[in-house]
Amino acid sequence: MPSAPAHVVNVPVNQIREITQAAWATPDSIVLSIGEPAFPVARHVLEAAMAALDRDDTNYTPNAGIAPLRAAFAQRFASLSGVDDDPSRVFVVAGAQQGLHLALSTLIAAGDEVLIPDPGYPTFTMTVGLLGGVPVSYPLVPQHGFQPLIEDLRRLVTGRTKVLMLNSPSNPLGSVFDTDLTRELVRFAHENDLWIISDECYEAFTYDVPHVSPARFDAGGPEAVPEAVEARVLTSLTLSKTYGLTGLRIGALVTPPGMETLLSNVMEATVSCVSGPSQYAGVAALTGPQDYVRTALDHYRANRDAATAVLDERGIRYLDARGAFYLWADLSHATGGDVRAWTRAFLAEQGVALAPGTAFGSMGExxxxxxLCGRRDELVEGLSRLPTPRA
Structure with a gap:
């Protein structure tokens, strides 16, 4: 049979899915490897989807999504960034992953380079490679709190570099960019004629620090840097984590002015449009009661505190989680230089699934x-089985 092209064959395995699927096949395992919210979806959200089905609202929708949902996303984005809430720049997508694919499909050609955080979410690298682009990792290291350094980015820019990928709050790190760093990253992108794709999927979950959107400092933003002559930030939002709608696949890509027709054409060539009932559920989530979000935030914070107490007691180093719902922990004392193999062995021996750091790049070894999003008793029990460093 004909062979698949190299850029498809070489897309790496998602190690998060690898360990999680192994855990699902392991009876009575404690699954701490995947970010699946544990709360039931709010009833008014479910009823909005069911009402759409009851009235047979199952036809095509506009490429960019139904007007009420675009307006609701625009209003949320305005509250995050201070940027004018213009629904014409909002594209409803089938989850943040499709939004990432839509953005990169529009911005890069074969051979173009994309700067990607390492550690960073694995589909950043996977999607760039699938589109024939070249993922170029920028290091996030413990010595600098796993925050990007402008000098590291500057060394990596070439004539082929087109996009800077940012993610705050970070999956997998739980780190959050402060105002000064975010401003400098936007300035750097403008100075080097780069697009920014800002993954803000966890914007609703920060702990004692604000979420700062790069669009705030882009052209048209309330604090635009002097270098920002025209807008170049594309922002990825999702309802998957914020409202527990992981399976309904509803997100949004907020784009700079002037890209509307181009993105509509690319959207038509990929998924055409997103499911109508899911979109009505999204409207209800964004515009209805926000009890789910408040409950989830409190739960994740309490789980973070419970988890760090266990790690402190066991003498295991970790990065202080300021956002998202993940904890990044150092098990190098036990992993023998191969954390991927160690997580498989730990699952087999202890019945606990953890995502290996190398799922997010070589810096995660x-x-x-x-x-941190599941049941607290399982979280504490699972972490109590971790090996302690030798004295």
């Missing part, structure tokens, strides 16, 4: 990502 020796580290694991712990999901």
């Amino acid at each position: 020796g580290w694991v990502r712990i999901a």
